[in-house]
Amino acid sequence: MKLSSLHLMLQSALLSTIIVAAGVQAQDYPAVIQKLQQQGVEVIDSFDAPGGMTGFVGELRGRSLAFYLTPDGDHVIVGTLMDKAGNNLSQASIQDLIMGPKLEKAWSQLDESHWVRDGDKNADLIIYTFTDPNCPYCHRFRQQAEPWINAGKVQLRHIMVGILAEDSLTKAATILGSEKPEAALAEHQNSFEQGGIAVDRKRVSAAHLEVKANNRLMQELGLQATPSTLYRDENGSVKMVQGLPNPQALKRMMGPRP
Numbered sequence: 001m002k003l004s005s006l007h008l009m010l011q012s013a014l015l016s017t018i019i020v021a022a023g024v025q026a027q028d029y030p031a032v033i034q035k036l037q038q039q040g041v042e043v044i045d046s047f048d049a050p051g052g053m054t055g056f057v058g059e060l061r062g063r064s065l066a067f068y069l070t071p072d073g074d075h076v077i078v079g080t081l082m083d084k085a086g087n088n089l090s091q092a093s094i095q096d097l098i099m100g101p102k103l104e105k106a107w108s109q110l111d112e113s114h115w116v117r118d119g120d121k122n123a124d125l126i127i128y129t130f131t132d133p134n135c136p137y138c139h140r141f142r143q144q145a146e147p148w149i150n151a152g153k154v155q156l157r158h159i160m161v162g163i164l165a166e167d168s169l170t171k172a173a174t175i176l177g178s179e180k181p182e183a184a185l186a187e188h189q190n191s192f193e194q195g196g197i198a199v200d201r202k203r204v205s206a207a208h209l210e211v212k213a214n215n216r217l218m219q220e221l222g223l224q225a226t227p228s229t230l231y232r233d234e235n236g237s238v239k240m241v242q243g244l245p246n247p248q249a250l251k252r253m254m255g256p257r258p
Helices: 003-026 030-040 087-109 134-152 168-176 180-188 199-218 247-254
Strands: 042-048 054-060 065-068 076-078 115-118 125-131 154-160 228-232 238-242
Touching: 003 087, 003 125, 030 042, 030 065, 030 076, 030 087, 054 076, 054 087, 054 125, 054 247, 076 134, 087 228, 087 238, 125 134, 134 247, 154 168, 154 199, 228 247, 238 247
Parallel strands: 125 154
Antiparallel strands: 042 054, 054 065, 065 076, 115 154, 125 228, 228 238
16 A cells, blocks of 8 residues: 555544544533533433423433433433323333333343243243342242242242342352252242251352352342342333332233232
């Protein structure tokens, strides 16, 4: 390649870089939004909001939030926006623009995590739930789900974690490290009121790293409670319930009771 040709290519590349940079500057947010960015808010997306406002969704230290730029462009409102019917519009925006894509991405991570199948392997509905062996709400959730599991309609995949008590990790690893994890999980469920499965150090040695990996996954997803449960709704969208589902959430998750 001749030197003159190389020089022209470098000039062209430099010009393209300047044009792109100018475009980024032209799309800078108003000063009041930039102030939020300086305080650590990551702006993820924007949308049209009621009252002539522009809505934004973002994250601050892993927490999702919505905020609204007033029509004058000089003020921002951070918090919950509700309509006259009492609908939480902020939460809907966070779900659509932040949580929806995040949970969709998480679904494949759940499939690759270390879980124990509970129910018919051919069940149409697969539900992932983070389960700590010492969690009474996890135990109650399994009791609630039993009619659907026994009917072959639901397969629960328990992602075993150890976070609640000193022996949570060793109990979880005993279940995961068993030659028959499904049977070990059932043994634990049946003896939960008496303290659950007895810790087996050989099994713990085989599976403690898998439990630690599940703990990290739970933390990376920003989940704060067990059970934390993810499922696909009737439209195929990934949804999440943290804590023990109420009857309405259970029906949305699993369908009508068999």
